[in-house]
Amino acid sequence: MKVLIMGCGRVGARLASLLDEDGHEVTVLDNDIYSFRRLPPTFGGAALFGNGIDEEALRKAGIEDADIFVALTQGDNRNVMSCQIAKHIFNVPRVMCRIYDPLREEMYSALGLETISPTKVFAQLLREKLES
Amino acid sequence: MYIVVVGGGRLGYNLLKALLNEGHEVLLLEKDARICKTITDEMGSVCYRGDGCEAATLAEVGTGRADMLVAVTGDDEDNLVACQVAKHKHNVPRTIARIRNPQNALLFKKLGVDVTVSTTDLILEAIEREVPTHPLTQLLTIDEKGLVIVDVKISPESTTVGKMVKELSLPKESKLALIIPGEGNAHVPAANTILHAGDQIIAVTSPESKDELKAALRGV
Numbered sequence: 001m002k003v004l005i006m007g008c009g010r011v012g013a014r015l016a017s018l019l020d021e022d023g024h025e026v027t028v029l030d031n032d033i034y035s036f037r038r039l040p041p042t043f044g045g046a047a048l049f050g051n052g053i054d055e056e057a058l059r060k061a062g063i064e065d066a067d068i069f070v071a072l073t074q075g076d077n078r079n080v081m082s083c084q085i086a087k088h089i090f091n092v093p094r095v096m097c098r099i100y101d102p103l104r105e106e107m108y109s110a111l112g113l114e115t116i117s118p119t120k121v122f123a124q125l126l127r128e129k130l131e132s
Numbered sequence: 133m134y135i136v137v138v139g140g141g142r143l144g145y146n147l148l149k150a151l152l153n154e155g156h157e158v159l160l161l162e163k164d165a166r167i168c169k170t171i172t173d174e175m176g177s178v179c180y181r182g183d184g185c186e187a188a189t190l191a192e193v194g195t196g197r198a199d200m201l202v203a204v205t206g207d208d209e210d211n212l213v214a215c216q217v218a219k220h221k222h223n224v225p226r227t228i229a230r231i232r233n234p235q236n237a238l239l240f241k242k243l244g245v246d247v248t249v250s251t252t253d254l255i256l257e258a259i260e261r262e263v264p265t266h267p268l269t270q271l272l273t274i275d276e277k278g279l280v281i282v283d284v285k286i287s288p289e290s291t292t293v294g295k296m297v298k299e300l301s302l303p304k305e306s307k308l309a310l311i312i313p314g315e316g317n318a319h320v321p322a323a324n325t326i327l328h329a330g331d332q333i334i335a336v337t338s339p340e341s342k343d344e345l346k347a348a349l350r351g352v
Contacts, residue, residue, distance in 0.1 A: 053209055055235055077185055077209040084212075088242055103187045104213070107221055 004029065004066040004092075006052035006082050007073035011098070013038035015070065020045045029061045052082040055089060063090045070096045076104055083113055133157065136198045136224075138184030138214045139205030140167045143230065143251075147204060148178060159193050185213040187221045195222040204230040212236075215245045247275065268346045271334070280339050281309075284349045288329040291351025298323040302348050303341035310334040 001024050005012050008030040016028045017040050026045030029052050030036065036047045050057035052073065063069065069086040071079035076099045083097040097115045099105040105117035133156045137144050140162030151158045152175065161184035162168050171179040182189035184203065195201065201218040203211035208231050215227035228247040229240055237248045253273075261269045261283075272281040286293060292300060297308065312318045314330025321333070327349075337345045 054233065055239075075209065077207070077213040080216075081209040081212050084243055085239060089239060101186065104185070104217070107187060107217060111216075111220060 001025070001067040002062065002065055003027070003068045003070065004058075004061055004063055004086075006030075006069070006071045006079075008035040008038060008047065009072060009074065010038065012070075012072040015072070016045060017043050027061050027066075029057070053078055053085065055085060058082070058085060058090065063092060066090075066092050068092070068094045068096070070098075072098050076101050080104070080108055080113070083108075087113065133199040134194075134197055135159075136161065136184075136190070136193060136195055136201045136218070138201065138203040138211070139230075140164070140171060140179065141204070141206060143204045145171065147202065148175070152178065161189065161193065185210055185217060187217050190214075190217060190222055195224060198222070198224050200224065200226045200228065202228045202230075206232070208232055208236050212240060212243065212245065215240075216243060219244050267350060268342065270342070273339075278338060279305075279336055280342065281334065281336055282342060282345070284333045284335060284346055286327055286329055286331040286333065286350060290327070290329065290349075292327050292349060293329050295327055296323065297321050297325045297327070300348050303337065303344045305341050306335055306337040306345045306348075308333055308335045 003019050003024050003026050005016050005028045008028045012028060016026050020026045020043055028047050029050050031051045033049050039047060048061050050061055052058060063086060069092045071082045073079055079097050079099060083095045086092040087095045095114060097113050099108060099115050099117050100119050102117045102120045105115045109115045135151055135156050135158045137148055137158060137160045140160050144160055148158055148160045158178060160179045161182055162179055163183055165181055168179045168181045180193050195218055201215060201224045203214040205211055211229040215229045218224040218227050226246050229245045231237060231240065231248050231250050232252055234250045234253050237250060240248045257270050260266050267285055269283045270280050271283055308321045310318055311321050312332040313328060333349055335345060
């Protein structure tokens with residue numbers, strides 16, 4: 001499958017290399033090329049410099065043929081905006097959005113985005129570990 | 133009216149001042165404590181420190197009873213989210229977002245923001261107005277009606293000089309509103325008004341037929 005990942009931080013780079021190992025066609029987009037140092041030397045996908053909330057940059061990164069779009073930048077609002085562009089402008093079949101703020105995550109989930117709040121997931125995980 | 137403004141930069145600050153002067157109840161949301169203090173020292177308790185994109189912050193300032201929310205931070209994504217949270221969590225009837233990338237106007241509309249104001253477009257239009265040779269200048273955009281008001285200059289080279297208004301084949305959405313001659317008083321054009329070099333024509337048209345209007349008024 002064709003996967004476009006926005007944000008090459010720790011999670012973005014790791015996800016990119018995992019999906020690349022699984023044989024998917026991966027493109028990572030980041031507005032700081034220094035972030036690409038996190039990709040392993042074996043990474044076979046594409047790493048592109050660009051702003052993920054800019055439609056033109058997304059088009060250049062191949063969003064029109066992408067099967068999956070994942071937003072993993074540090075900014076909740078950037079992720080939310082790029083995912084809405086992917087979903088509503090480019091009709092990407094599967095769009096996934098990281099949103100740290102649990103309240104914002106609930107709202108956008110109710111609005112139809114597929115969202116994950118690491119804050120909620122991690123707090124829950126810690127609680128289970130501590131209470132078991 | 134109760135109006136919530138998000139973002140205390142130069143634009144937010146001046147907007148707050150203007151809205152207060154008009155007698156509205158206004159509250160400005162700003163993340164930076166220092167900016168908040170400056171505003172509070174000057175204008176009293178009209179600034180609340182917090183993130184205008186957070187539903188909780190918006191709830192604390194009573195956004196539920198706001199008539200309008202205006203998001204004027206420097207980042208398009210923050211303005212989008214502030215407006216969406218206001219709309220979907222607090223049912224604010226009217227949301228206005230400042231945008232820097234003009235391309236975002238369409239997206240924001242699609243996502244439920246009522247009005248977008250592109251500061252980039254406004255500045256471009258203002259500069260174009262100052263370029264004397266520019267044949268067509270957009271003066272105003274009326275989004276709700278899908279119309280623009282433009283200023284077309286008739287130059288000595290225009291092949292329409294000496295022609296009457298009724299001889300021009302104007303696009304059907306276009307209406308000529310006013311002629312400001314190089315010398316003399318402005319007048320409302322009639323069918324037999326003759327065009328002169330140096331005339332400035334103020335017209336209403338659709339954004340799509342701007343160029344057609346320009347060609348009809350100036351000849352080729």
